[in-house]
Amino acid sequence: MRPDDRSYTESHEWARLDGDLVTVGITDFAVQQLGEIVFLDLPAAGTTVQKGESFGEVESVKAVSDLYAPVAGEIVEVNAPLTEDQTALQEDPLGAGWLLKLRVADPATALEGLLDAAAYERHVAEAS
Amino acid sequence: MHLPGALGPLPGHGYKEAPMPVPSPFHERTAPLCSSGLWKDWAGWLAVRSFDDHPEPEYFAVRTACGLLDVTPLFKYRVRGPGAAAFLAWVMTRDIRRLRPGRVAYCTWTDRHGKMLDDGTVMHLGGDQYRVTAADPAFAWLARSARRFPVEIEDETEALAALALQGPRSREVLEHLLQEDPGLRFFGHRRAVLGGVEVEITRTGYTGDLGYEIWIPRERALEVWDRIVEAGRLHALKPFGLDALDVLRVEAGFVMNGVDYWSAEHCLIERQKSTPFELSLDWTVQLDREPFQGQAALRAEKERGPRLRFVGLDIDWEALEALYDEYGLPAALPGRAWRDPRPVYGARRPGRRNQVGRATSGAWSPILKRNLALATLEAAHARPGTRLWFEVTVEYERRLVPCTVVETPFFDPERKRT
Numbered sequence: 001m002r003p004d005d006r007s008y009t010e011s012h013e014w015a016r017l018d019g020d021l022v023t024v025g026i027t028d029f030a031v032q033q034l035g036e037i038v039f040l041d042l043p044a045a046g047t048t049v050q051k052g053e054s055f056g057e058v059e060s061v062k063a064v065s066d067l068y069a070p071v072a073g074e075i076v077e078v079n080a081p082l083t084e085d086q087t088a089l090q091e092d093p094l095g096a097g098w099l100l101k102l103r104v105a106d107p108a109t110a111l112e113g114l115l116d117a118a119a120y121e122r123h124v125a126e127a128s
Numbered sequence: 129m130h131l132p133g134a135l136g137p138l139p140g141h142g143y144k145e146a147p148m149p150v151p152s153p154f155h156e157r158t159a160p161l162c163s164s165g166l167w168k169d170w171a172g173w174l175a176v177r178s179f180d181d182h183p184e185p186e187y188f189a190v191r192t193a194c195g196l197l198d199v200t201p202l203f204k205y206r207v208r209g210p211g212a213a214a215f216l217a218w219v220m221t222r223d224i225r226r227l228r229p230g231r232v233a234y235c236t237w238t239d240r241h242g243k244m245l246d247d248g249t250v251m252h253l254g255g256d257q258y259r260v261t262a263a264d265p266a267f268a269w270l271a272r273s274a275r276r277f278p279v280e281i282e283d284e285t286e287a288l289a290a291l292a293l294q295g296p297r298s299r300e301v302l303e304h305l306l307q308e309d310p311g312l313r314f315f316g317h318r319r320a321v322l323g324g325v326e327v328e329i330t331r332t333g334y335t336g337d338l339g340y341e342i343w344i345p346r347e348r349a350l351e352v353w354d355r356i357v358e359a360g361r362l363h364a365l366k367p368f369g370l371d372a373l374d375v376l377r378v379e380a381g382f383v384m385n386g387v388d389y390w391s392a393e394h395c396l397i398e399r400q401k402s403t404p405f406e407l408s409l410d411w412t413v414q415l416d417r418e419p420f421q422g423q424a425a426l427r428a429e430k431e432r433g434p435r436l437r438f439v440g441l442d443i444d445w446e447a448l449e450a451l452y453d454e455y456g457l458p459a460a461l462p463g464r465a466w467r468d469p470r471p472v473y474g475a476r477r478p479g480r481r482n483q484v485g486r487a488t489s490g491a492w493s494p495i496l497k498r499n500l501a502l503a504t505l506e507a508a509h510a511r512p513g514t515r516l517w518f519e520v521t522v523e524y525e526r527r528l529v530p531c532t533v534v535e536t537p538f539f540d541p542e543r544k545r546t
Contacts, residue, residue, distance in 0.1 A: 036545040038313045039228065057226075061234075061315045061545075062411045064226040 001121060002027065003094060007070070007114035010123055014094065015070040015114060020107045022071050025098040026058070026089075029124045034060035037086040042099060047075045055100070058089075071110045073102030149174040152200040153289040153349035157357075161367055168370060171263075173201040176369035182463060184494060186368035187375050190335055191495050193364035194295030196356060197373060199334075199341065200349075202248075203262040204284045205270060211277035212256045218420050219273045220250060221404055221413040229254040232315045232330050236404045236412045242425030243392035243401040245269065246385050247409070249332060251317050259284070259343075263385040264393075273421065289349035293356060294339030294376075296543055297363040302329070302340060304359045310340065314545045323355030334373060336380020338543040374465035378491040378500055381440055381536025383407050387467045388438070388488040388502055405434035406504065408536075437510035440536040441472070441487055441501040443518050447529045448499065455523050461499070465491035472503055473517040473528060484509040487518060493538060500538050501531070509533070 002008070006016035006023075012030035016023045031037070039059035049055045054066040055075075079098055082089050089097035104110040115123060149169040152158070158176050166177035175198065178186060189195045207216060216224035220235045227233050232251045238244055248262040260266065267283050274281060293301060302310040305322055312318055312331040320329050325348040333339035344352045357365065377384065385391060389402040403426065404413050415427050445459075452459040467489040474482040490501030501518065509516060512535050517528040 036314050038231070038315070059226075059228070059231075063414065064223070 002117050004117040007111040007116060008120035008123075009068065009070045009114055011068050013068060013070045015111060017104075017107055017111055020103055021076065022073060022102045022104050022110055023098050024070060024100045024102060026067065026093055027120075027124075028093050029128075030065075031090060031093045031097075033062075034058065034065065035062045036060055037090050040083050040086055040089065040099075042078050042080070042083055043075060045075050045078050049073065049075065049102070067099065069102070070114055071102060071104055073104040073110075075100055076103050077101040147172065152198050153346045154198045154200065154291070154353050156350060157353050158198060158367065162369075166369070166371070170370065171201040171203065171265075175201060176367075178369040178371040179367055183369065183371035183375070184463075186366055186372035187494060189364065189366035190295045190337060190368060190372060190376055192296065193366070194293060194297040194301055194360060195335075195366050195368035195372070196353075196360065197292040197294065197368050197370075199290045199292045200288075202285075202290060203265055203267075204288050204290070204343075205260045205262070205266060206282040206284050207258040207260060207270070207279055208282075209256055209277075209279040211274075211279045212258050215274055215277035215279045216250055216258055216260070217418065218277070219270065221420065221422065221426065222250075223414045223417050224250055224252075224258070227252045230317050232317050232332055234315070234332075234412065236407075236409050238404065238422035238426070239392050240421055240425070241392075242403050242422035242429060243395075244385075244389055244403060244407065245391050245393060247383065247412075249330075251328075251330060253317065253328070264391050269393075287346055289344045289346045289352075291342045291344065291353065291356065292333050292335070292339060293342060293365075294333045294335040294337055296338055296541075297365075298339050301356065301360050301363050301365060304362065305355055312340070323351055325352050327352060334380070334382060335376040336382065336537055336539055336544060337376070337541060371464050374467075374489075375491040375493070378465055378489060378502060379493050379496065379537065379539035381502065381538060383409070383438060383502070384467075384489065388504070402436075402504075403429055403434065405429055406436040406438065408438040434507060436485070436504050437507050438502065438504050439510050439512075440534045440538055441490070441503050441516070441518060441531045442534045442538075443490075443499040443501060443531040444529055445499055448520065451520070451527055451529055452522060457522070460522075461492045465489060470501075471519045472505060472531070473519070474509060475515045475517070484516065496539060498538070502536070505533070 006014050008014050012027045037060045042056045049069040051072040053069050055069050056067045152173050161179050162176050164181045213225045222235050229252045232249050236247045246262050246264045251259040270281050317330045328343040330341045332341050392401045395401045449459040469486045469488050471483050472485045474484045485505030487501040487503040514533040518531040
């Protein structure tokens with residue numbers, strides 16, 4: 001079971017709320033499906049993204065995939081070292097391999113409509 | 129009386145239909161080393177099967193140190209022009225528009241019915257330049273498919289010699305030659321000057337190990353061979369041939385065109401054709417994008433689920449030994465990889481011979497000490513862990529030994545990717 005301190009999307013991103021900041025990453029399932037990650041493109045801090053909008057891309061030997069924002073907000077921090085070296089993303093996608101921190105307008109409703117850990121678990125079971 | 133054909137083939141026949149294989153640009157170096165005299169015809173080129181009588185030392189060189197293989201016979205096509213990316217995205221099942229410069233993609237390509245034509249790689253050489261490598265000749269098909277795209281296609285098979293430098297120490301050999309870390313990630317491409325010769329290097333191969341392929345102007349081929357062999361002395365480098373490669377690629381779980389599947393262009397009937405899904409190459413098919421050749425058929429197949437799947441088989445060693453023991457024989461292991469197809473039967477009633485698929489190639493893995501095969505099975509029988517029956521012929525009698533469906537690659541070292 002994946003951590004239930006956060007929400008998930010069907011496109012395999014995760015989002016964890018802390019005050020008015022949401023930390024965003026991709027799941028271990030996504031990393032496992034991608035295989036060896038060779039390239040990561042992230043936006044600059046200060047950019048605003050809409051929910052469901054592509055904010056970057058991750059490339060592995062198997063595919064190039066878009067990264068989709070699970071929530072809308074202003075990007076306040078980017079895990080920049082990851083764009084040089086993706087080891088942390090490869091090995092700890094739910095922890096040290098986080099991608100972005102977003103400031104959301106309304107923390108109370110920010111994660112509405114996303115999957116909880118149990119629902120994501122079922123989604124992964126269907127996908128694999 | 130003159131008997132046409134008695135002294136040689138008829139003009140316009142013989143030589144044209146079955147030409148003698150031609151020597152590769154490395155022949156001057158490989159021929160004196162080939163003490164076994166074991167050669168074969170690889171796509172019209174004379175290729176070494178094994179330098180010594182038995183390929184095992186070459187196999188172990190690749191798995192424990194490094195090996196050097198002449199891969200010039202791969203078909204190579206340069207695709208260039210403003211429409212190159214869109215054209216390749218149209219013919220390949222992968223979206224080549226998203227391939228960045230300096231990256232290589234393993235690809236499959238199909239006809240418009242989604243049936244396999246070939247598999248190979250596409251390299252993005254920078255700008256609007258790409259290279260396609262293929263097992264089968266692809267020029268006519270590429271040219272035909274390119275009509276509505278502003279691209280030029282050039283067959284560079286003859287102009288470009290190629291070497292595969294493979295094995296755990298291959299990086300050190302390159303580092304020694306380049307006087308710097310080759311700096312290539314898995315499936316990366318770069319240019320380099322190697323012993324004064326401008327070459328291209330990709331971190332690719334067909335061995336499932338750490339390794340590189342080096343693309344060399346034909347006229348400079350021997351210089352590069354000599355420099356690599358010289359640098360390789362410190363790293364136990366050994367030239368290897370196709371027999372060792374056959375075992376290595378089975379361990380890596382790679383499909384082979386003409387062995388594990390057939391190009392739709394060579395198939396006589398529908399059931400001889402395959403699809404990327406039937407070869408378990410789902411990840412090479414990117415359906416949700418602009419139209420590409422075979423897209424509709426592949427989408428429909430994905431929705432209903434493929435009929436067949438490509439899997440690994442682990443053949444029970446003790447059962448095989450017991451079977452041979454019935455005849456008073458030790459279990460016979462082929463010294464080389466095999467590629468004559470064998471039936472695979474379902475688990476429930478082996479006596480009834482309910483065939484569920486075929487194993488198309490296999491090998492004893494010297495490093496894993498397992499008897500391995502690659503098989504195409506009905507999807508319902510292809511789940512890992514499924515117990516099935518593999519046909520072996522002992523003393524002209526068809527017998528069955530149990531086997532287990534396992535995931536491929538059988539052999540997958542970290543060093544291949546890192």
